[in-house]
Amino acid sequence: MSDAVATSQSILVVGGGISGITAALEAAECGKQVVLVEKNPSIGGRVSQLYKYFPKLCYPSCGLEINLRRIRANRNLRLMTQTELVGLSGTPGDYTATLRIAPRYVNDNCTGCGACAEAVQAEFDDEYNYGMKKRKGAYLPFNMAYPPRYVLDPRILGTEDAERAKAACKYGAIDLDMQERTVDLHVGAVIWATGWRPYDAARIQPYGYDRFANVITSVEFERMMDPFGPTGGKLLRPSDGKPAKDVAFIQCAGSRDRNHLKHCSRICCMASLKQSTYLREQFGDEGRATIYYIDIRAIDRLEDFYARVKADENVRFVKSKVASITEDKQTGNVILNGVDTEGYHRYSNPHDLCVLAIGMEPSVDRSAFPVEVAVDQNGFIEAAPENGAIFAAGCSSDALDVNRSVQSATAAALRAIQVVNRVAGVEG
Amino acid sequence: MSDLNTAMVEKYRNSFLKEVEANVEEGEWVKMCMQCGVCSGSCPLGPYWEHPPQEIFMMIRAGERDEVLKSTSMWMCTSCYNCIVRCPRELPITHIMHGLAHYAERLGIAPRQNPTRKFALMFWDNLSKTGRVNEPVLGVGLYFMNGIKEGIRTALRMAPVGLGMLRTKRFNPFAFLFHRGCKGKKDIHKIIRKARELELAKAAKFGG
Numbered sequence: 001m002s003d004a005v006a007t008s009q010s011i012l013v014v015g016g017g018i019s020g021i022t023a024a025l026e027a028a029e030c031g032k033q034v035v036l037v038e039k040n041p042s043i044g045g046r047v048s049q050l051y052k053y054f055p056k057l058c059y060p061s062c063g064l065e066i067n068l069r070r071i072r073a074n075r076n077l078r079l080m081t082q083t084e085l086v087g088l089s090g091t092p093g094d095y096t097a098t099l100r101i102a103p104r105y106v107n108d109n110c111t112g113c114g115a116c117a118e119a120v121q122a123e124f125d126d127e128y129n130y131g132m133k134k135r136k137g138a139y140l141p142f143n144m145a146y147p148p149r150y151v152l153d154p155r156i157l158g159t160e161d162a163e164r165a166k167a168a169c170k171y172g173a174i175d176l177d178m179q180e181r182t183v184d185l186h187v188g189a190v191i192w193a194t195g196w197r198p199y200d201a202a203r204i205q206p207y208g209y210d211r212f213a214n215v216i217t218s219v220e221f222e223r224m225m226d227p228f229g230p231t232g233g234k235l236l237r238p239s240d241g242k243p244a245k246d247v248a249f250i251q252c253a254g255s256r257d258r259n260h261l262k263h264c265s266r267i268c269c270m271a272s273l274k275q276s277t278y279l280r281e282q283f284g285d286e287g288r289a290t291i292y293y294i295d296i297r298a299i300d301r302l303e304d305f306y307a308r309v310k311a312d313e314n315v316r317f318v319k320s321k322v323a324s325i326t327e328d329k330q331t332g333n334v335i336l337n338g339v340d341t342e343g344y345h346r347y348s349n350p351h352d353l354c355v356l357a358i359g360m361e362p363s364v365d366r367s368a369f370p371v372e373v374a375v376d377q378n379g380f381i382e383a384a385p386e387n388g389a390i391f392a393a394g395c396s397s398d399a400l401d402v403n404r405s406v407q408s409a410t411a412a413a414l415r416a417i418q419v420v421n422r423v424a425g426v427e428g
Numbered sequence: 429m430s431d432l433n434t435a436m437v438e439k440y441r442n443s444f445l446k447e448v449e450a451n452v453e454e455g456e457w458v459k460m461c462m463q464c465g466v467c468s469g470s471c472p473l474g475p476y477w478e479h480p481p482q483e484i485f486m487m488i489r490a491g492e493r494d495e496v497l498k499s500t501s502m503w504m505c506t507s508c509y510n511c512i513v514r515c516p517r518e519l520p521i522t523h524i525m526h527g528l529a530h531y532a533e534r535l536g537i538a539p540r541q542n543p544t545r546k547f548a549l550m551f552w553d554n555l556s557k558t559g560r561v562n563e564p565v566l567g568v569g570l571y572f573m574n575g576i577k578e579g580i581r582t583a584l585r586m587a588p589v590g591l592g593m594l595r596t597k598r599f600n601p602f603a604f605l606f607h608r609g610c611k612g613k614k615d616i617h618k619i620i621r622k623a624r625e626l627e628l629a630k631a632a633k634f635g636g
Contacts, residue, residue, distance in 0.1 A: 206470070206514065252464075257516035294464045323469025323514065338469030344483045346468075346475060 008094050009420045010035060011413075012187040014085050017045020018402055019394025020193035021067050022409035027191075027417055028076040035185060037083040037099060040127075042145035043071075045195055047402060049128060051225035054274040054401075055305035061144055068146050081147065086182070088190065088371040092389035093423040097185045098370075103178035105152035105162075110173040112140065112148045119168035120161045124153055129223050132230035138165045143228060152176075188423045189389040189416035192373070192381055193409060196395035199254035199261055199359040206324040207253065207356060213239035214334050215325060217253075217358040218271050225278055235282050237353045239332040244353035245283050248336055249276065250322050251293040255359035263378045265399045268357035269297045273309045275355065280314060290316045290351065292336065318347070325354060360399045389419040430536035437493070444491040453527030454520045461485040467511035467521050477501045481511060481521050484528070497532040503544040505529075534627075546573060558609025559616040564601060 009032070013024040016038030024036040036043070050060045071077055080101065087098035106116075116138035125131035128142045137156035140148070150173075156162050157176065166174040201209035201217050209215050214237045227233035237244040249272040255265040272291055279287030296317075298306035309315050320340040328335055333350040340347060362379040369375075374384035380399070381392035393412035394405035440447035448455040461482070468480030479487060479501045487496050502525040511521040529545070532538040538545055547570065554566045571586070572579030593599035610616065 252516070258518045259514070259516065294462060320469070321464035321466045321516070323466050339465045339474065339480055339482065341463045341465050341482065344465075344468065344480060 008186055008188045008423050009033060010185070010187045011189050011191060011416045011420060012037070012085075012095070012097050012185065013191045013193060013393075015045070015193035015195055015396070016040075016043030016079070016081070017193060017195045017394065018047040018067075019195065019396075019405045019409040019412075020045070020191070021071070022406045023191045023193055023393045023413040023416075024077055025067065025070050025074065026410050026413035028074045029070070030413075030417055032076060032417055032420060034077045035080065035187070036077060037080045037085060039082065039084050040141065041081050041104060041149075041151040042141040042147070043079065043081065044142070044144065044146065046219075048142060048144060049219065049223065051222050051278075052274060054270045055302055057274065057277065060402075064144060068144075071146070079147070082151075086370055088390075092419055093188045095187050095190060095389070097187055097190065099183050099185060101181045101183065103154075103180055104149070105154075105157070105176055105178050106138075106150050106173050107175050107178075108147075108149065108173075109171040110149040110169075111171055112150065113170075114140070114150070115168040115170065116150055116152075116165040116174060119164040120156060121164070122153075122156050122159065122161050124155065126230075129230050130217075130220050132220060132223060137161050188420040189391065191391050191393050191409075191412045191416050192396050193393040193412070194362070194364045194396045196360040196399070197363040199361050201253065201356050201358055204254055204260065204356070207250065207322070207354075208325050208327070209356065212325065212327045212334055212354075213237075214244075214327075214332060214352070215354045215356065217356050218249075218268065218275065219358065221247075221275055221278075221355045222271075235278065235353075237332070242332075242352065243283065245279070245286050246288045246352045247276075247279060247290070248334070248349070248351040248354045249289060249291045249357055250336070250354060251291065251296075251357045252321060253356035253358050256294065261359045261361055261378065263359075263399055264297065265360040266297065267360060267399065267401045269293070270302055270305070270401065272355070272357045273298065273306055276309055276312075276315045280312065285314065288314050288316070290318060290349070292318045292320055292322050292338070294319070294321050318349075320347075360395065362396055364396065389416065391415045433535040433537055436535065442491060444493045444496070445489050447493070448488050448528070448531075452524065452531045454523045455527060457519045457524060458485050458488050460517050460519055462517060464516060466514045466516065467519075470510040470514050472508055472510065473504050473506060477504050481525065484525075494537075496528065497535065497537050498539060500539050500542050502526070502528045502532075503539070503542045543573065556616075556620055558607060559613050560608075560610045562603055562607040563599070564604050565607070 011027050011032055011034045013020045013034060013036045016036055020036060021043060024034045028034040044064055047060045048064060053060055082102040082104055084100050085097055086100045088095060090096050117136045120136045120138040122137040123134040124137060126133045126135040137153045138150055140150050152165060162176055166176060198217055198219050207215060223229045224231045224235050225233060235244045251268055251272060254260040255268060276289035279289050296306055318340055319342050320338045322336045323338040326335045328350060333352060334354045335348050335350050337348050366375050366379050373387050373390055374382045376382050381396050391412040393409040394400060397408055400408060436447060445458060448458055463482060463486060465482050468474055468482045474480055478499055484496060484501060505522060505525040507522050509522055515521060550569050555561050571582040590599060
């Protein structure tokens, strides 16, 4: 089926986050045949998990909706979810990609009514909410999931739950006999948009992410603001559900650190500045944010946003990398210890909650690529000639914010188009 | 002030950072500090330092030569290595602190009454004599470092520990008088003599 559309003039896009969606759409809207593969049951990626964008503080769901409409309207774009690239061989203009498609156990009769989810009893950690919430064994990944179709967790297969889901479906959409399939695809160029993952916070031992309930990461904090998220849109600290009105942000948590990630993750300063506005949004004058930083990296026009946040007297800036975190057992407060650089004052400051502005690392380990690609010392794919027609888009190429990811994706699409045009003989 | 110190002041006028880089062990790392403050915050003795490591690095770059070299701060370092482990730029902070202390001592401007300095010298004399530490002499020396009265008090307080060590053969009181040292005592002296020669030659080179 997929083989029919794919010719050596097709472009394969690996990863359906904002970069992959953008690259796929840009190429498809130029009239190229594009196959977009996504490992998860829905596209949208990490952008769909954000509450707001910086610096405009608008909602990512808005842009996502526009992109979904573009996808639906485009005949040249073929979307394959729950699909992973497991092998790639060939040369520019002539690659064979091996794709493994995991069974969804739900066919396209699904109307998204949700009867299966109601019938199923088993619950699992919700990946979309970083495990802060449970979801059913039959589920829609999130409200804006695309394709808007339910999924069965393979862990309920062979249990009564699977039968319950099948019985509950009025449309015959549940197919428990679906099998994993592997297909080969002939493509001319590959756009690699596998994105990023948050650095493992538990490895930053002095901050006690694995020991203290009230030390969380910035991505988890972001989920709390979602009205459908784990806390129903309220900033509540995990230990006792108390409103987190006094929040500390620790910058460079895992970034710019030779013990962890050597590079600057670029987004964390702006992310914390943005998240500091959530406190005022939620608690008014009672919301307080303290940002512990080495230096604030808000460049270009983002500097204006920094200036705006700085003008808020409820946001305090402490120039210091926090040395360690301890816990006040009585109150559950976290205590941040360190020495500030402006005057070398020693501090031990209690806060309701501590948010680690966690670093960004490539989601594919350098050893896990199905094909040899040149990566830099931080694991990001280089724009190297030896990568042939494999082009990195977005955070697989560098630590980027959404704005720059989209630019990078458009650039990758253009490079891929140049390759397939050469194949078609359009270019000399 | 020693001649060496005067010579160094002349040679590195207004460039204390260069002086540190050339003469202090691991001193070339000082410029890599990005002033994040993790070392100072991680130091278990941090509250007792006059200038925490982060500040020392900044003072070196600011050329505050006397304030740094005459400071007691780096003598506070107990080599716990917390700072090295946590430093995001992997600066060998512990070694730099010892390097600074040692350099100040070589120049003859280290704080004379600093107890860490006094003990370090006592330890070195004891060790270098025979190539092996004479524990009873060193231990008792440490008790009496701050006067006879305090020495007697400490010795009495520590007596049970000493007796316990005696019982378990961890302590040989006869070493007070008959300390054997190690076999190659003469070779060790030769090695130390040679090392000192090299060090003086290096200092003379920079001084000249």
